[in-house]
Each structure stands twice: as C-alpha cells, then as structure tokens.
Amino acid sequence: MAESNNNSPATEAARVIEGKNVYFFGGGQADGDGTFRELLGGKGANLAEMSRIGLPVPAGFTISTEVCTYYYDNGRTLPATLDDEVKENLGKIEETMGKKFGDVNNPLLLSVRSGARDSMPGMMDTILNLGINDEVVAGLAAKTGNERFAYDSYRRFLQMYGEVVMGVEQYEDEHHDPFEAIIDAACEKRGVAVDTGLTGEDLKGIVEAFKALIKERTGNDFPQDPMTQLWGAVKAVFTSWNNDRAKVYRRKYGIPAEWGTAVNVQAMVFGNSGQTSGTGVAFTRDPASGENVFYGEYLVDAQGEDVVAGVRTPKPVAEMVNDLPKSYEELLEVRQKLENHFKDVQDLEFTVEDGKLYILQTRNGKRTGLAAVHIAIDMVNEGLIQKEDAIRRIPAEDLEHMLAPIFDAKAEREANKIGKGLPAGPGAACGRIYFHAPDAVAAAARGEKVVLTRVETSPEDLRGMIAAEGILTSRGGVSSHAALVARQMGKICVCGAAEVEIDYANATVKAGGVTIKEGEYISINGTTGDIYAGEIKTAPSRVVQGLIQGDAEAMSHDDYKKFAQLISWADELRKLNVRTNSDSPEQVKNAIAFGAEGIGLTRTEHMFFEGDRIDAVREMILADSENARREAVAKLLPYQKEDFVGIFTALEGRPGTIRLLDPPLHEFLPHTKEQQLDLANKMGIQVEEIMRRVAELHEFNPMLGHRGCRLGIVFPEITEMQARAILEAAAEVDGAKPEIMVPLVGFKKELDLQKEVIDTVAGEVREKYGLTEDQLAYTVGTMIEVPRAALTANEIAETAEFFSFGTNDLTQTCLGMSRDDAGGFLNEYQEQEIVTTNPFASLDQTGVGQLVEMGVEKGRSTRPGLKVGICGEHGGDPNSVKFCHKAGLDYVSCSPFRIPIAKLAAAQAALAEKEGK
Known part of the structure; x- marks a missing residue:
C-alpha cells in the first residue's frame, strides 16, 4: 500500500500469521457476519450474513483485509500459514457443493473477487471460472452434455486470467482488447452479431487462439494447474488494490489506502448453461429515482460480467417472469427478505443455474442524491428505519444533486x-x-x-x-x-x-x-x-423553484416535500448553526430561503466594483494626501450604506458579520494602458501619474502584503467610512445585529487600533441618531487567518468579541501553498497520497485543524463563551463541517446553495457524537 497502518510491518506480520486469515461461508453457516466489514470487507461480510439468514449463497471463503496489509508490508508476499488455511476452506466448499476442485469428472470452478470495506464497483479485478483447464473443460462438457457451455466458460476464464493475472495489455480502438478482437472475428466468420450465436466448435477455436495470444504477449504458457491459477488470482486481486483506477476512486470518495481489500473465493454457478439459466443485477428500489419498484436487468444464458460490462444490452428484470418464472418469484421473496434484514436498498447479483436461483452478493445500493432522499424518507414512513437512520445514511454532498x-x-x-x-x-x-x-x-x-x-x-x-x-x-x-x-x-x-x-x-x-x-x-x-x-x-430544480421562487407547483412536488422533510429533521438534530457567505441583499434572501441563520461573511470589497463606485475607489487610492483620500472615500459612503441597509433588511433581525476591506489596493487599479488612459481622462490627470502609482503599489507577494487590517491601520479613513456605513445602516433598520469583522489580524495591537476607530465612529453615529448603546449595539471581532492569530488567540480575545476562521487563507499560510498556484503540483500530491484530498476543498484537519482547535481553546480561555465560526469555503464541505462540530464551533458559514449540505452534515456530526463515534 502507499501508506501502511499504524502497526509496524513486523507486528502486523505476527498478528496475521498467528491469527485467523480465512473465513468460510455457505450451507447456512458462516465464520463471520455483517459486523465483520473491517476484516472481511463489505462483500465478504454480507455473504456471511446472507448465508446465516438462509439465502441460497454458493459456498466460499474470504481472505481477510489484514492479509492485504501484510502483502504490501512484506514485499508482496503472502503469509506462509495461508496455504494450509486456504486448502482447509477449499475442502469445505467441495463438501458443501458436492464438487471437487481440479477434478475432471465433477469439477468445482471458482470466482475470485475483491471486497473493500466500502464498495468500489469495477475498480479492482475479478476472475471467473477459475480451475478450468484443457482436461477439466472436456470433463465439464461430458458431465453437462453441453460442449458449448464448457468452452464458453473456458474462453471467459482465459480472457480474464490473461488480462488480470498474466498482463496481456489492452488497447484503445473500436475494440476493448485483443481478446475481443478474436471473438469479433469469430462472430463475423460465423455470420452472427453476438457471441451467443457461436457454436461449441467456434469456441474451441477461440480457446486455442486465446492461449496462443497469451503466449505471444507474455512469453509464458497459460497455467494448467488449478492451484497455481488460484494463487495467481489471489495475488492479482490484492495487487489491483493499488491500480490506477482504484487509487483515483479512493481519492474521490476518501477511502484510506491502509484499509486494503479482502479476497472472496466462491463456488461458481453458471448462468451460461442454457435457456433455463441466466444472470442479473437488481436493486430492491430504483436507485435513480428512489421509486419503490424492483429495478434491474438480466440476461438468459449469460454470466454476470455480460450484464455489468454493457457488451450486451440486457432485459428489464420484470420480464424475467416470462423467461424464468419460478426463479423470478423466488427473487421477489429474496428482495423483501434483504430489505427487511439490511434496512436499506440492496444491490444484488444473482444467477439461475438450470432453474435454481443463487444470490452471489448483496450490498447497499449506490444511488443518486435524489433517490437517496426519496428512499430514506419512504423507509421512515414505512417503519423500516428511524429518522436518525435517514439522516445518517444520506451523504450530505448528495443533496447537491437535488439542487x-x-x-x-x-x-x-x-x-x-x-x-x-x-x-x-x-x-x-x-x-x-x-x-x-x-x-x-x-x-x-x-x-x-x-x-x-x-x-x-x-x-x-x-x-x-x-x-x-x-x-x-x-x-x-x-x-x-x-x-x-x-x-x-x-x-x-x-x-x-x-x-x-x-x-x-x-x-x-x-x-x-x-x-x-x-x-x-x-x-x-x-x-x-x-x-x-x-x-x-x-x-432551476424543483427544490430551488420552490425555495427561492416560491413556485406553488414545485412546492407540491414530491422532490420538494421530501427535501423539506429531511432538512427539518436535520434542523431538529444538529447543534451547529449554519450561516451564509453573501454579499448582496439578493444573495441574503436566497440564503434565508435555504435556511441560513444569519451572515457569516459579507465581503465589502465586492461592492466596490458596482456601477461608478470603482472610480471613487481608484480616486481614493491615487490620492496623494489624507484630505484627498477622505474626499474620495466620502463618495463611497452612501453606496456602502445603501448596501448594508438592504442586507440588514433582508436578514430580518438575524446577525450579520461584515468584513472590512481585505484585498490589496492594486486589485482595484487598471493595469492595461487603455484602462489607465480612460481613468486619467475621467480624473483629469496625466496617465503617467496613474502608471507611477500602479508601479508604487506593486507587491511581490500581495497575499502577504498591504491588505486586511494593514490597510485600515495605514489609511484609517477607509475603516471610518466602512464602520459609519455599517452602523448608520443598522441605526435605520429595526432589529439589525451588526458584527464588524477586522481581517488578517495577527497582533492584538492591530485589532486594538481598528476597534478604536470603529468605537469612535459608533459614538458619532449614536449621537447623530439619538440612540443609546443598547439601541445601537454591535460587536467587533476578527478573522483568524494567519497562524500567529491562532497561536496568540488568548491575547487577541481580550479585544475580540468573536472569532471567525478564514480557512481559505489560514490553509495557504499554514501549508505555504498558494490556492491559485498549487494546481501545478497538487494533483501529483494527491496521486502520491501526500495529501488525501485537496486542502482548499476539504480542511486539512491534521495541520490547519490544530490551529483551529488551538484558536478556539485559547480564545475561550480568555473570553469564556466566545462566539466562534468558520467562513472559509470549507464551511460547506461535509467533512469540514463535522470537524467544526467536534472542535466546538458555534456555526459554519457557506454559500447559499451549500446551506442544506452543511445542515445535514451538522446533524450527522451531532448523531455521531451522541453515539460516541
């Protein structure tokens, strides 16, 4: 593995060698059960569980995930004790199934499949029909009286084993790989469209061609010994844990590399043995829409890979009542039994061999966000699960699908x-x-x-x-x-x-x-x-039409009603408040419709770019005296005040955190010759003067330069204007609750100086409007976005009345990575698993998270009850929200459309805490 677990290889090796590594299932008994996911993987645990509850599961055994860890920690070798354990359990399969591995007259064939804790469909390797060779295929043909079936099974095994174990490379053109090219040539020669039209003789020829291809491409003969085949397949499945697609999948879904995969070895049953046989995949409910209907597909005279690979377009499972009626009725009973037992929608694979139904695996079905919400709400209404279960099982990120x-x-x-x-x-x-x-x-x-x-x-x-x-x-x-x-x-x-x-x-x-x-x-x-x-x-989606537009038809739709029900349950259960990052009254209204409980961040600089305001900003920047700057700033005051009146009105008494000007001044200046000339004409000055000022303001590292509170300290007139605009707006809007946030503070003195300016302006505004301190109340806090602020949070909290973690910049300053420039190496860092996720999308809990926890603890040591939130983009990331709950924050703040996601994640965090997880 790219990363081992916390145990040393020597300790892990000893544990694996001394412990039980192979777990049997089948015949109504099993060594494990559904709680053994960490050890047996999801597939192995569910096979054991299904066997225990009496479902028709072909016998097999699971090699544990601990062996996978051992395999990678010990130079891709297997424990010496594993050979005896596998042989012992192979004997149990033979006894249960009444067949013998490698026997010519009554052969047992095997499937070898992966099985991680979390389902990773198609990402790792599978081998079917293992145990067949030149002698066994002849015996199988004689025993079944079906030569075509025997040689079809052999060619499938050769294709899988050749690609997965022996390394016959695939290539990209109209065919998937060279094996398919041979099959297509045989179909063309026979004059049939698909391989089901090939005869036994045709398949014999394909078998010989496949063996020749393997020899040509790898330089090695295909192994005829069944045990050699089995060990080759087991190692190939363990090796596939670290193939490219598995690593990409793990990165996307946050599956740790150290988990490893189990290997499931199971007796083969054959859906390709004639017209009374078949195979299929089904879901106990529709995984796309969530509708409570049996949903899936099957093929007659086929093996499971034919269905999922998409090579043949299968039939809807409902039509199975015509082709295999007895098995279909049994399958409906299995559907009900699985849902009642597992309490969730199940994705099951089944095979019918000569009229007998077998269930090959089940797992919780992958579903769309839309389906996840519908299924969870329906199951609560049906009494299958509680509302807490519904909250737990819907990935918070999936709510985005409904929006x-x-x-x-x-x-x-x-x-x-x-x-x-x-x-x-x-x-x-x-x-x-x-x-x-x-x-x-x-x-x-x-x-x-x-x-x-x-x-x-x-x-x-x-x-x-x-x-x-x-x-x-x-x-x-x-x-x-x-x-x-x-x-x-x-x-x-x-x-x-x-x-x-x-x-x-x-x-x-x-x-x-x-x-x-x-x-x-x-x-x-x-x-x-x-x-x-x-x-x-x-x-917009129906949910958005209902929430934002108040569309009556949308609000009567089932999508909207179930979404609203889910969010109401989340609101009952969560402890974290959820605010919005919004910069205009319209954005605030949308956020309130989504359930925001206030503003966690309003970026005042965004307002400077509207209409003719930018000219006044540029005039202020280009001014060469304090008086000139004040004259320019005065032009901005009515605009800013109007903005804040609109925002406080939209908040309807909810708190609003307003951040003072943050970006460096050069961002507001024109940088092309044409733009500079246009501005010079408007201001009636020489273009050279503008060019000189632009050059003076140039910074080598603007992110760490003259910005944030540093602007307000050098140019206090900017802070004065913004504070006046905020407080006069608050004075004119009943119920306004302004929280003024000073950005980029790293020293207590910085905040002290800015608070003095704000407090002075507040006194002037109260006098102007004839208001008392209680009538015009406000708080002053800071944005914790540089490491020093977290390290000295106890000092800063002597002045700050609230903290808000700006985790975008805190991540940059903590990791020494530029959010805008990290693209050159960040993908490679994820490929190499230096970082498991993009730290600008999901909070680096180990590093940046320590600064957050330290800031909370130190801040509250000085000011008990200090209100603390987060307003970086991480506030809408489910994993980051759960961290914020654990760290004891009061709220998270995110963009309006992420509010439902944050609410659901917050409810999940509260439930996990309650359960001690």
Whole structure:
C-alpha cells in the first residue's frame, strides 16, 4: 500500500500469521457476519450474513483485509500459514457443493473477487471460472452434455486470467482488447452479431487462439494447474488494490489506502448453461429515482460480467417472469427478505443455474442524491428505519444533486430530439462530445463542459467520467458500469441508446439523421433518457423553484416535500448553526430561503466594483494626501450604506458579520494602458501619474502584503467610512445585529487600533441618531487567518468579541501553498497520497485543524463563551463541517446553495457524537 497502518510491518506480520486469515461461508453457516466489514470487507461480510439468514449463497471463503496489509508490508508476499488455511476452506466448499476442485469428472470452478470495506464497483479485478483447464473443460462438457457451455466458460476464464493475472495489455480502438478482437472475428466468420450465436466448435477455436495470444504477449504458457491459477488470482486481486483506477476512486470518495481489500473465493454457478439459466443485477428500489419498484436487468444464458460490462444490452428484470418464472418469484421473496434484514436498498447479483436461483452478493445500493432522499424518507414512513437512520445514511454532498438544474421545459420541447436511451442518472447535462477519457479530462481542464460518449464504459474511463457533466453510451443497461458509477457520482447518464451510432474512427455520433462531431454540443436528459443535438437552456430544480421562487407547483412536488422533510429533521438534530457567505441583499434572501441563520461573511470589497463606485475607489487610492483620500472615500459612503441597509433588511433581525476591506489596493487599479488612459481622462490627470502609482503599489507577494487590517491601520479613513456605513445602516433598520469583522489580524495591537476607530465612529453615529448603546449595539471581532492569530488567540480575545476562521487563507499560510498556484503540483500530491484530498476543498484537519482547535481553546480561555465560526469555503464541505462540530464551533458559514449540505452534515456530526463515534 502507499501508506501502511499504524502497526509496524513486523507486528502486523505476527498478528496475521498467528491469527485467523480465512473465513468460510455457505450451507447456512458462516465464520463471520455483517459486523465483520473491517476484516472481511463489505462483500465478504454480507455473504456471511446472507448465508446465516438462509439465502441460497454458493459456498466460499474470504481472505481477510489484514492479509492485504501484510502483502504490501512484506514485499508482496503472502503469509506462509495461508496455504494450509486456504486448502482447509477449499475442502469445505467441495463438501458443501458436492464438487471437487481440479477434478475432471465433477469439477468445482471458482470466482475470485475483491471486497473493500466500502464498495468500489469495477475498480479492482475479478476472475471467473477459475480451475478450468484443457482436461477439466472436456470433463465439464461430458458431465453437462453441453460442449458449448464448457468452452464458453473456458474462453471467459482465459480472457480474464490473461488480462488480470498474466498482463496481456489492452488497447484503445473500436475494440476493448485483443481478446475481443478474436471473438469479433469469430462472430463475423460465423455470420452472427453476438457471441451467443457461436457454436461449441467456434469456441474451441477461440480457446486455442486465446492461449496462443497469451503466449505471444507474455512469453509464458497459460497455467494448467488449478492451484497455481488460484494463487495467481489471489495475488492479482490484492495487487489491483493499488491500480490506477482504484487509487483515483479512493481519492474521490476518501477511502484510506491502509484499509486494503479482502479476497472472496466462491463456488461458481453458471448462468451460461442454457435457456433455463441466466444472470442479473437488481436493486430492491430504483436507485435513480428512489421509486419503490424492483429495478434491474438480466440476461438468459449469460454470466454476470455480460450484464455489468454493457457488451450486451440486457432485459428489464420484470420480464424475467416470462423467461424464468419460478426463479423470478423466488427473487421477489429474496428482495423483501434483504430489505427487511439490511434496512436499506440492496444491490444484488444473482444467477439461475438450470432453474435454481443463487444470490452471489448483496450490498447497499449506490444511488443518486435524489433517490437517496426519496428512499430514506419512504423507509421512515414505512417503519423500516428511524429518522436518525435517514439522516445518517444520506451523504450530505448528495443533496447537491437535488439542487442541480433541469432542462427548461419550453426549450426542451423545441429542441431537436435525435434519440432515446435508458435513463440511468437523473438531471440535465449539456456539453461537448468527447469519446476518450484523456480527451474529456483535457477539455474539462480548459473549462469546457463535457459529455463523455462511449459505446460502453469500463473502469479505465473513470477519470473521464469524473471530468464529465454527463455520460452517454450506446450499449449497456441500467446496471452497466456506466450507470452504476454515474449514479454514485451524481452524474447525468443515458445508457443503452441503441439507435445512437458512435464512430470512434471518425469521431462522430449519428442519430436521428444528425451527425455530431467530437467537440460539438449534445444534450441529454438523464430523467427521461432523451437525447438532443445542440445546447438546451436549463432551469432551476424543483427544490430551488420552490425555495427561492416560491413556485406553488414545485412546492407540491414530491422532490420538494421530501427535501423539506429531511432538512427539518436535520434542523431538529444538529447543534451547529449554519450561516451564509453573501454579499448582496439578493444573495441574503436566497440564503434565508435555504435556511441560513444569519451572515457569516459579507465581503465589502465586492461592492466596490458596482456601477461608478470603482472610480471613487481608484480616486481614493491615487490620492496623494489624507484630505484627498477622505474626499474620495466620502463618495463611497452612501453606496456602502445603501448596501448594508438592504442586507440588514433582508436578514430580518438575524446577525450579520461584515468584513472590512481585505484585498490589496492594486486589485482595484487598471493595469492595461487603455484602462489607465480612460481613468486619467475621467480624473483629469496625466496617465503617467496613474502608471507611477500602479508601479508604487506593486507587491511581490500581495497575499502577504498591504491588505486586511494593514490597510485600515495605514489609511484609517477607509475603516471610518466602512464602520459609519455599517452602523448608520443598522441605526435605520429595526432589529439589525451588526458584527464588524477586522481581517488578517495577527497582533492584538492591530485589532486594538481598528476597534478604536470603529468605537469612535459608533459614538458619532449614536449621537447623530439619538440612540443609546443598547439601541445601537454591535460587536467587533476578527478573522483568524494567519497562524500567529491562532497561536496568540488568548491575547487577541481580550479585544475580540468573536472569532471567525478564514480557512481559505489560514490553509495557504499554514501549508505555504498558494490556492491559485498549487494546481501545478497538487494533483501529483494527491496521486502520491501526500495529501488525501485537496486542502482548499476539504480542511486539512491534521495541520490547519490544530490551529483551529488551538484558536478556539485559547480564545475561550480568555473570553469564556466566545462566539466562534468558520467562513472559509470549507464551511460547506461535509467533512469540514463535522470537524467544526467536534472542535466546538458555534456555526459554519457557506454559500447559499451549500446551506442544506452543511445542515445535514451538522446533524450527522451531532448523531455521531451522541453515539460516541
């Protein structure tokens, strides 16, 4: 692994060698159960649990995640004791299934699959039909009387083993890999469209061609010994824990490298043994919409990889009642039993072998944010779970899916519809077509919106899927890789659009008589499956229409009602308050509609750029005397006061933290010759004078230069004007609760000097309006955004009446990384797992977090009850919100559209604290 766990390799090795490393399941018994996730991974724990509750699970065993840790800590070797444990448990499988591994007359074949604690669909490697060889295939054909089935199983094993274990490289063109090229050639020779039309003789030829390909590409013969095959597959699964796509996936979903994966070895059952057999993937509820319907797909005479790989477009699971009616009825009973037992929507894989149903695995189903909310609320209403369970299980970030835009109804009606596929990820996506993941990533990096368009996706496309707004495939069903991963990511997805012709060679999409070239626009509706040429105008989601616009029709929609119910539960449970970062009355109104309890940050500098105000700001900066500066600043006073009147009015008595001017002055000056000349003409001065002043204000490191409180100390007239505007506005708005925040304080004396200016102005405003101190109350605090402020917070709190952590700058100053320039190395840092997440998106809890905790503790040691919040962008990140709860903050502040996410995360943090987690 990239990082080991906290135990030393020697200690870990001893624990693995002495302990139990292999856990059996099957025949109604199991060595573990559903609580063994850390040891057996999610898949192994659930297989054990299903076996215990009597579901028809093929027998198998799980090699624990601790062996994976040992494997990486010890030079990719396995414990010596593992051989005996595997053989012992292999014997148990043989006894339970009535077959023997490697036996010619009654062969037991195995599947070897990964199983991390958290599901990572398609990211690691799988081997099916292991144990077959030249002798066993003949015996299997004789025993079953089905030569085609036997050789179909053999060619599948050779393909998987050749790629995964022996390293036959894939290549990118119209075929996925050289094995598929051989199959396509055989289909063309036989004159059939798909491999189900091939005969046993055809498959024999493919088997020989596959073995020859392996020898040619690797220089080694395919191993005929079943135990050699098994150990090769086990090591390959452990190795795949650190393949590129697994690492990308772990980074995206915050899965620690040190967790490792288990390996699940399970008896094969065969869905490809004829017309009374089949395989499928199903969800106990619709994972796209949340509707309480059995949702999934199946194929007759196929193995599971055929369904999820998208090579064949499967049938809806409801049609199974026609092809395999007895098994379908049994499957419905399993559906109910799984939901009642696991209390959550389940994603299950099943196989029917000659009319007998087997359940191969179950896991909590990956679902869209929309579905997550609907399913959780419905399950509470059905009495399956409590409201606390609903709060726990919805990833807070997923609420963003319910706020995402949809297509404008009128624009969609008028658009050029060119085709239709299966709706697999709800919402509206519009972007430029790109066919390959690297091109999609590059286009997104240029700022383009992308729709990744593929015949079918595979795990190798993960980076492109992350970069894309939406995903379109011409093959594969709603349980395909594209659909599964898209739903988890909240990506808009239309798959299985058979009428869409995707031509990689010519880089075009053809459908409905229209040809769209790579780089041109396409629009997809992941709720209906409709596909359109060109761009379509979008509209706010129903939740946004209801909250912000007060639209009665939207408010009557189930999406809105369930969203509102969830947030009301979160409000009951959370302890952290949630405020907004808003700079205008309109933004504040939107934030209040989303449930903001006040303002945590208003950036006053944003107001300086509106209308003609910038001219007065520039006049102030260019002034060569205090009197001239005061004259210029006076022109800004009425504008600022008007802004604050609007903001306090919109707050309706809620508190509002207003930050004084923060950026360096040069940001307000014109930097091109044309702009400087225009300003010179307006001010009636020589352009050279402006050029000279711009040069004087140039700073080598503006972020650490003349900005924040340093501006107010050198030019107190700026602080005076802003304080007067804030306090006069407060005097004119009933119930206004101004909190004046001084930025970039690192020394107590800085805050003392600024507070003196503010207090002096406050006295003048009270006298002007005839108000007492109680009638015009305000507080003065500071933004903790440099390490020294956190280190000396006990001193600063003697003056400061509140703290607000500006974690954007605190991260920059703590880590010595520029938020704007870190892109040159930050991706590589994440690749190398130096940092697990972008520290500017999710708070660095180990480093920056210590400064926050220190600031809270020291500040409250001086001023008990000190109000403390966070107003950096981290205030809307769920993991950061949970940290803020733990650190004892009073509130977080974030942009309006992140408020519901912060509320849900805060409720989850409160529940975790209550449960001692």
